[in-house]
Amino acid sequence: MDINLKKVHGNWAAGYALDKHTVSSTFDGYDDNGHPKFTTIRTAVGEATYQLKYRQDWTKTAPLAQEIHDKIIPLLGVKIGFVVPMPASNERERQPVTEVANEVAKLLDVPCFDGMLTKTKGQSLKNLHTKEEKIQALEGTFSLNELITNNGKWNVLVVDDLFDSGATMEAACSKLRSYNKVNNVYVATLTWK
Numbered sequence: 001m002d003i004n005l006k007k008v009h010g011n012w013a014a015g016y017a018l019d020k021h022t023v024s025s026t027f028d029g030y031d032d033n034g035h036p037k038f039t040t041i042r043t044a045v046g047e048a049t050y051q052l053k054y055r056q057d058w059t060k061t062a063p064l065a066q067e068i069h070d071k072i073i074p075l076l077g078v079k080i081g082f083v084v085p086m087p088a089s090n091e092r093e094r095q096p097v098t099e100v101a102n103e104v105a106k107l108l109d110v111p112c113f114d115g116m117l118t119k120t121k122g123q124s125l126k127n128l129h130t131k132e133e134k135i136q137a138l139e140g141t142f143s144l145n146e147l148i149t150n151n152g153k154w155n156v157l158v159v160d161d162l163f164d165s166g167a168t169m170e171a172a173c174s175k176l177r178s179y180n181k182v183n184n185v186y187v188a189t190l191t192w193k
């Protein structure tokens with residue numbers, strides 16, 4: 001896959017997005033039902049992420065996880081001890097981010113703790129525009145479940161599909177940073193907006 005990594009900054013030790021999600025989106029008028037039509041051009045990663053998330057094309061899971069493993073992990077320069085998927089805002093029968101995170105953990109041969117972070121469902125950020133609005137909407141929605149019973153501290157990798165304002169990632173990382181089993185927090189997302 002063609003990859004154009006972007007470093008993302010926030011309250012984590014280091015993080016990267018594989019590529020931009022959408023290159024361009026052009027308004028093409030309205031369809032017969034009066035709905036607006038767009039021609040959207042995505043990067044290879046953006047297209048695979050779109051197919052996975054909105055077309056339930058689960059064959060995209062493994063190649064996307066492989067790209068995180070091959071392109072992002074070496075840049076972090078540390079041993080990742082476990083992986084945590086970003087909890088979704090929307091209910092889905094299968095969560096694409098969880099599946100990618102599980103696959104990355106398998107490639108790293110470390111555990112994936114789905115459920116270490118949980119988020120109140122139904123608060124999608126899709127229609128919010130500023131980071132401030134998103135921070136406000138996310139207030140109190142994340143919970144940390146202290147699932148680790150062994151003694152020690154590990155570096156954690158948080159996996160998400162999209163990095164936009166960073167409000168979601170910062171809320172998630174702030175919870176993880178408060179956990180005494182966490183050494184440093186690292187971040188990998190498939191795309192950025």
Ligand SMILES: O=P(O)(O)OC[C@H]1O[C@H](OP(=O)(O)OP(=O)(O)O)[C@H](O)[C@@H]1O
Nearest residue numbers: 088089090125126163164165166167168
């Ligand atoms: O960087 P930000 O501005 O915080 O935006 C990124 C977040 O927005 C989307 O989630 P959303 O809450 O819309 O729904 P989803 O988790 O169900 O995809 C996306 O999956 C990221 O988690």
